[in-house]
Amino acid sequence: MASTALALPATAQEAAAPVPGSPGSATEQTATPSTPVAQREDGAGEQGEDLVVTGIRRAIADSISLKRDETSIVEAISAEDIGKLPDVSIAESIARLPGLAAQRVAGRAQVISIRGLAPDFTTTLLNGRQQASSGDNRAVEFDQYPAELLSSVVIYKTPDAQIAGMGLSGTADLRTVRPLTFGKRAFAFNARGEKTEGGKLNDDVRNAGYRVSASYIDQFAGGTLGIALGYARIDSPSGNRHYKAYGYEAFGDQTDANGAPINIVRPDSADGSLLINGQEIFVTSRSNVRDAFIGILEWQPSDVVHSTLDVYYSKFKQNEITRGAQWFSNPFADGLTFTDVATEDRGGSSVAISGTANGAVPIIRNDNNKRRDELFSAGLNNEFALDDRTKFFADLSYSMNNRREQIMETYAGYGLGTGGVTPDTPGVGRTLDNIGFTTPADGFPTYDEGLNYADAARVSLGDRAPWGGWGHDGAIRFPEVEEKVYAMDLRLNHEVEGFFSDFDAGVNWTHRTKEKTVDDNDLFLKNGRQQVLVDAAFIERSPDLGFSGFGPTLAFDPSKLLDRYYDITPIRDANYYDKNWQITEDVITWHVKAGIDWWRLRGNVGVQVVNQTQRSTGVVINGLEPGQPIVPQRIRDGADYTDVLPSLNLILDMGGGHRLRFAASKTMARPRMDDLRANVSPGFNSLVCSGQTCSPGTVVNPWSASGGNAKLKPWRANALDASYEWYVNPTTYVAIAGFYKDIKTYIYQQSGTFDFSGIPLPTTASAIPPGVVISNIGQITLPANGNGGTVKGLEFSGAFNFGTVTSFLDGLGVQGSLSLTESNLNPTSNPDPTQAVRIPGLSGTVYNVTGYYERDGFQARISQRYRSGFKGEVVQLFATRGFTEILADKQVDAQLGYTFQSGALEGLGVLFQVNNLTNSPYRTRLGLDGGGTQTSDGGALLETYEKYGRQFLLGVNYRF
Numbered sequence: 001m002a003s004t005a006l007a008l009p010a011t012a013q014e015a016a017a018p019v020p021g022s023p024g025s026a027t028e029q030t031a032t033p034s035t036p037v038a039q040r041e042d043g044a045g046e047q048g049e050d051l052v053v054t055g056i057r058r059a060i061a062d063s064i065s066l067k068r069d070e071t072s073i074v075e076a077i078s079a080e081d082i083g084k085l086p087d088v089s090i091a092e093s094i095a096r097l098p099g100l101a102a103q104r105v106a107g108r109a110q111v112i113s114i115r116g117l118a119p120d121f122t123t124t125l126l127n128g129r130q131q132a133s134s135g136d137n138r139a140v141e142f143d144q145y146p147a148e149l150l151s152s153v154v155i156y157k158t159p160d161a162q163i164a165g166m167g168l169s170g171t172a173d174l175r176t177v178r179p180l181t182f183g184k185r186a187f188a189f190n191a192r193g194e195k196t197e198g199g200k201l202n203d204d205v206r207n208a209g210y211r212v213s214a215s216y217i218d219q220f221a222g223g224t225l226g227i228a229l230g231y232a233r234i235d236s237p238s239g240n241r242h243y244k245a246y247g248y249e250a251f252g253d254q255t256d257a258n259g260a261p262i263n264i265v266r267p268d269s270a271d272g273s274l275l276i277n278g279q280e281i282f283v284t285s286r287s288n289v290r291d292a293f294i295g296i297l298e299w300q301p302s303d304v305v306h307s308t309l310d311v312y313y314s315k316f317k318q319n320e321i322t323r324g325a326q327w328f329s330n331p332f333a334d335g336l337t338f339t340d341v342a343t344e345d346r347g348g349s350s351v352a353i354s355g356t357a358n359g360a361v362p363i364i365r366n367d368n369n370k371r372r373d374e375l376f377s378a379g380l381n382n383e384f385a386l387d388d389r390t391k392f393f394a395d396l397s398y399s400m401n402n403r404r405e406q407i408m409e410t411y412a413g414y415g416l417g418t419g420g421v422t423p424d425t426p427g428v429g430r431t432l433d434n435i436g437f438t439t440p441a442d443g444f445p446t447y448d449e450g451l452n453y454a455d456a457a458r459v460s461l462g463d464r465a466p467w468g469g470w471g472h473d474g475a476i477r478f479p480e481v482e483e484k485v486y487a488m489d490l491r492l493n494h495e496v497e498g499f500f501s502d503f504d505a506g507v508n509w510t511h512r513t514k515e516k517t518v519d520d521n522d523l524f525l526k527n528g529r530q531q532v533l534v535d536a537a538f539i540e541r542s543p544d545l546g547f548s549g550f551g552p553t554l555a556f557d558p559s560k561l562l563d564r565y566y567d568i569t570p571i572r573d574a575n576y577y578d579k580n581w582q583i584t585e586d587v588i589t590w591h592v593k594a595g596i597d598w599w600r601l602r603g604n605v606g607v608q609v610v611n612q613t614q615r616s617t618g619v620v621i622n623g624l625e626p627g628q629p630i631v632p633q634r635i636r637d638g639a640d641y642t643d644v645l646p647s648l649n650l651i652l653d654m655g656g657g658h659r660l661r662f663a664a665s666k667t668m669a670r671p672r673m674d675d676l677r678a679n680v681s682p683g684f685n686s687l688v689c690s691g692q693t694c695s696p697g698t699v700v701n702p703w704s705a706s707g708g709n710a711k712l713k714p715w716r717a718n719a720l721d722a723s724y725e726w727y728v729n730p731t732t733y734v735a736i737a738g739f740y741k742d743i744k745t746y747i748y749q750q751s752g753t754f755d756f757s758g759i760p761l762p763t764t765a766s767a768i769p770p771g772v773v774i775s776n777i778g779q780i781t782l783p784a785n786g787n788g789g790t791v792k793g794l795e796f797s798g799a800f801n802f803g804t805v806t807s808f809l810d811g812l813g814v815q816g817s818l819s820l821t822e823s824n825l826n827p828t829s830n831p832d833p834t835q836a837v838r839i840p841g842l843s844g845t846v847y848n849v850t851g852y853y854e855r856d857g858f859q860a861r862i863s864q865r866y867r868s869g870f871k872g873e874v875v876q877l878f879a880t881r882g883f884t885e886i887l888a889d890k891q892v893d894a895q896l897g898y899t900f901q902s903g904a905l906e907g908l909g910v911l912f913q914v915n916n917l918t919n920s921p922y923r924t925r926l927g928l929d930g931g932g933t934q935t936s937d938g939g940a941l942l943e944t945y946e947k948y949g950r951q952f953l954l955g956v957n958y959r960f
Helices: 056-069 090-094 558-565 574-578 763-767
Strands: 074-078 100-105 108-114 122-126 152-156 170-175 186-196 208-220 225-250 274-299 305-328 337-346 349-360 363-385 390-414 433-438 446-448 459-461 474-495 500-525 566-570 581-598 601-622 631-655 658-669 680-684 703-707 715-729 732-755 777-801 812-825 845-855 858-867 870-875 881-886 889-899 908-915 922-925 942-947 951-959
Touching: 056 074, 056 152, 056 715, 056 732, 056 777, 056 812, 056 845, 090 100, 090 108, 090 152, 100 858, 100 870, 108 122, 108 170, 186 225, 225 305, 363 558, 390 500, 390 558, 500 574, 558 566, 574 601, 574 680, 715 777, 881 942
Parallel strands: 122 170, 274 349, 601 680, 703 777
Antiparallel strands: 074 152, 100 108, 152 170, 186 208, 186 951, 208 225, 225 274, 225 942, 274 305, 305 363, 337 349, 349 433, 363 390, 390 459, 390 474, 433 446, 474 500, 500 566, 500 581, 581 601, 601 631, 631 658, 658 715, 680 703, 715 732, 732 777, 777 812, 812 845, 845 858, 858 889, 870 881, 881 922, 889 908, 908 951, 922 942
16 A cells, blocks of 8 residues: 655744754754655655645654654654644653653653753753753753744754764754745744632632743745744743651650650550651642743845844743641650551551641741743854855854742741740740641641631741741742853864765854852841731731641731841851852863765764863851851862763664664763852861870871862763664654663762861860871862763654554554663762662653544644652752652643634634643652661652642634
């Protein structure tokens, strides 16, 4: 049976090309728009009746075309139409590609892991140019780039010597339309309303919003001048119901100060069972507003000159309100006891599943976090044809990303004291409560408290923490991160005949600066921290904590209370200084590449020589004197080094659509920015002679420190890739790929030596006997390069259009992938060589599957993606970043749509989407890398459990 040819309309196909001649250009590999896909010489089909399609199948065909034609091993997604990528965010779409997985942050896919490696190992480009990140490190947050303004995304899994700054795991190239290649005038408009299921979690933040976008493409001056303009706005609310366990402990009977027995857990049969020693129940509502603009000006007055100017700007504002309660359920706090405890066996351990905590003191939280991200990128690419075979390319670019945040938390509780945390009358201001609890193994616990924590006449502001309190009544922090990237790329390409098709040589210079500051402040209630009731004018409607059984809590906007109730006091401790740093990098990349096109073999071979210079400005945090302010001592440190990175990409066309690929390369990823900070936090052990004889003349080493390492070298790896691909027709293919990365060096915490000369001895040094020599050399713990290991995996992917079998099923299809990855990273110099070092972001199993039906204007699609548990980086206490164990995550999305094919409404489409269809939870477990409290059989105990709710979108798309 002869295949039906599939001719693609000139839309996303042309949009897939990056800036002509820029790094990452695929111009030579992309088929011309006028050529029907099925007629290409790849065995994908035979010429027959052209069937022009749009939407899902066209996007799949474009993506397959990009994957097939690139010389590197890549994955790709393409727009279904102008301003219409398959998902509501770039990260959601990318996460469906083989070997890729997204990490959810506040319910939204934000950062991406490629082949089991952390986002830090990935470089992100926009039209072939490196992008600045607003994150603390190098990982780009993809939700800053609107899906509506991009036409395709190409993920390079193997490097191309022509592209500077490629990551160790891969490179993501976000691409926009090329107006002259597009070749016609077009206007597209999209509008969608959206709503999160259920009522508002916090009454003062909406749970309904909208998305609008418009794109315009045109050509002038006889087709020599083209423009593309785009605008996208989202006003997208989100929220989550949150529970967290602080830890699990086993408690038994104890005695008081007089030796009298205290029954802590009743009945006695529950003694020794694991009980939660602290918990929090919060609801968070977020307002996410982003405005994004894109402008492209393309000029080609002749075959000699071709210039393209790209400009992108976005501003992203987020406002987050969190409310709820937290309390300790620990017998060592307020003499708490447990009664009516019921237990069950979980993993060989007895775990409490219900009971009553007697003597708890809930802390009522009202927090307000705000964030503003501003991103600007511009690039000018010029292409000059020196003769019929030689071209010169010059590309200049600039990218800036600035993030400003407010992180504010306040404390309140039941009762009203007169002396801060330790009132004159015992018990006043810290009122004990009895709270019943039921704790499932996986899900939200339910609670039954005894007091009314929404009573504005009884709940007052103030610190309610046990053990003397937290020492403040709230906190407000102002983190700010700014990164700037300047780049210039010059290269020369010369075409030849024979085994080699062309030679390419050039140089790229990239200058990057990144600075992080965090202004930390404590909040203290006025009038000597006297607990105070909140004026009725500030009271908001109580949040909905019904998912946990906990009743209403006092609600207010803490930002409105700031001036009236609180004094702001700066925190200038060692932690404050350690969170502030500045990094400067200059990277010069020389490259030579030869294209291969001989017989059935094509590809490229090349080498990069990368000269790197890094400098960090920080402080030695001289704050050893008790009760005295810290005196920071400025320090500047850095390193220079060179890497030689060869690469080879080969494709063997075996005919009939069958292809074999092989790639070999040496890759690297530059160290994390916070690891490169030059900060040093010293410590001094004045009891170094305790328990031993220190006679006059004895040399002791009481100094110690922690900090960053401005001399860090990159992560480096040797990589091998191989794949088999069978392209059956434009919308059907099968691929099997394998990869092996031998990571030569890995960065982890190690101990070394540091010269503490110039840091004054603290007065506590007088405890060291006279005559004992205090060495200036001490131990420092810092990130350092060590031995690596291996990461390897298999990837299975494909797409199948059932119309390949019979025309009756035309329009019905499925696509999906399965990735299996494992690592063996165990540096021999690790302090504990028996404990393997886990790579953040590595999920052993990742799969994605999408089923679709599209015919006569009707569209339906349902998708599921899954990733197994992994070590993920999250924001933790005091606005610092740390790692946690994120459990397996599965998410299902679905959509229905119809596009009018003719008549007055031709080009108008209606779309209904449901994201997070199964309302899948976000979960973490206690402990990391095998640590933390576990059941007897080594099983995990739940730490965090969150649900975000289903998101419904209804909208229209119109194009003419």
